[in-house]
Amino acid sequence: MLQIAVGSDRSAATLHTIEAPQPTARAGELLIKAAYAGVNRPDILQRQGAYPPPPEASPVLGLEVSGQVAALGADVSGWQVGDNVCALTPGGGYAEWCTTPAGQALALPRGLSLEQAASLPENWFTVWANLVIHGRLRAGECVLVHGGSSGIGVAATQLARLIGARCIVTVGSEAKARFCREFSSVEAIDYRSEDFVARTRELTQGEGVDLVLDMVGGDYIPRNLGVLRRDGRLVLIALQRGAKAEVDFGTVMRNRLVITGSTMRPRSIAEKTAIRDALLHEVWPALGEGRVRTHVHAVFPLNDAARAHQVMESGEFFGKLLLQMP
Ligand SMILES: NC(=O)c1ccc[n+]([C@@H]2O[C@H](COP(=O)([O-])OP(=O)(O)OC[C@H]3O[C@@H](n4cnc5c(N)ncnc54)[C@H](OP(=O)(O)O)[C@@H]3O)[C@@H](O)[C@H]2O)c1
The missing domain is CATH 3.40.50.720 (NAD(P)-binding Rossmann-like Domain)
Structure with a gap:
């Protein structure tokens, strides 16, 4: 599969795609065939070496994705292969496939596209x-x-x-x-x-x-x-x-x-799952009814992640920047 790697000087321009083995879902995880990944300011810091990923997490950039459930790890219930999801990931979002704890995944709000849904989890x-x-x-x-x-x-x-x-x-x-x-x-x-x-x-x-x-x-x-x-x-x-x-x-x-x-990334899966449950209950219905909205400013192909980071660094955008998988 294709994923994004950071070049030696860690500048935005050095982001490039590489071939890497597809991850597999461990117990409690979903494997997601990603459609979109969100770009977030913490990704810039991680790329620059100022925000290292937690020890267990994928070193690949990317804290959120949307896509389809492709496989379930052991002990996962409530999801089926083929379900559309968006998810907070421990890392690894800038790739065609990624894994995440099942408790960090959410069904799409009613009427929202996979593109819009990728803009939601991290924020x-x-x-x-x-x-x-x-x-x-x-x-x-x-x-x-x-x-x-x-x-x-x-x-x-x-x-x-x-x-x-x-x-x-x-x-x-x-x-x-x-x-x-x-x-x-x-x-x-x-x-x-x-x-x-x-x-x-x-x-x-x-x-x-x-x-x-x-x-x-x-x-x-x-x-x-x-x-x-x-x-x-x-x-x-x-x-x-x-x-x-x-x-x-x-x-x-x-x-x-x-x-x-607070910071979000080091929280336990249990804490993130509790936040996921609150969002599903309190916010997702409002997103479905249009009482709450999200704004996607631009979508870049995965192989143009460098440009997405350059735009984020320029500050010349409103709302969210996304990457689209091939
Ligand atoms: N603690 C956590 O769990 C957590 C999680 C996610 C993100 N974050 C942080 O939250 C921030 C926003 O993330 P994002 O992904 O939404 O990034 P983003 O879209 O790039 O936003 C960064 C924002 O910082 C603003 N800013 C910079 N200097 C400012 C100043 N002097 N006064 C007012 N605003 C200023 C910029 O606003 P102007 O262009 O208008 O100046 C810009 O809108 C980032 O700093 C990120 O690291 C924290």
Whole structure:
């Protein structure tokens, strides 16, 4: 089968296809004949050598796929060969065939194509974990989502609206602001032309927000704390501007703030299965009814994975980038 390999200097341009043996489903796993794979920012970090895969995982890039179940490992029930699925994978998604624990696979939401379904797992598992489990977002609250036009940002925005929360996003251009306003009906702040702290306070009549979902980190951390109202939560999911910050913990005490964060990949299969079950119950019906949407910006053939990574690195896209298998 064909899969993607990373060249010696680890740049996007060095991504290339190689022939490799087809994996086999171990106990508890599905073998999936992939149709599409999602491209995610963590893939860029892994390609660069900054985000090594967990020891048990495939070293091949790719955290999500859609396709058809081709074989069941021992002790797998509830799936049949030929079923259409999308799945969070432990790695190995940039390949024609991949395996994943059966508890990380989901049937397609009603009416969605395999292409659309490939855009869902990594982002929706992540935003569910961070907005609902760690962030405890509730109806009537207000959340600030940084990177509102990213794959994660679009899913977070859609989930916030599904929960019944007000959502404000930050983005790096007016085109991205327009996309977020039109696609997700949210308030958007262009952080390059406006101070997001002042603008968020203005949009909330000085009250601030209940939750910040942050993928920026660094100097954003104290600024995020400055837009949280009493009992607010800061949930960190990436540290693009650094892992260190100077924080006034007086603000944390006075406003009873919670600072937390998480990563998806190292979670146990049981934890991922519990998130899968929650998504099937709470989000998949809404996707099927069109109350929640996903946005695929572009689809690249597998042998053009280099271009997909270059586009992701350019930041010139909205929502998701996918790879299509031959
Ligand atoms: N913790 C986890 O479990 C987990 C799981 C998946 C992904 N992630 C992380 O979540 C982030 C989004 O992932 P993705 O796959 O959706 O990637 P993506 O589409 O490439 O999004 C990255 C986003 O970061 C934004 N950004 C960069 N600097 C910013 C700044 N100073 N202020 C506001 N936004 C800024 C960019 O927005 P602009 O272009 O508008 O600046 C861009 O939309 C990545 O950092 C990824 O590593 C974490």
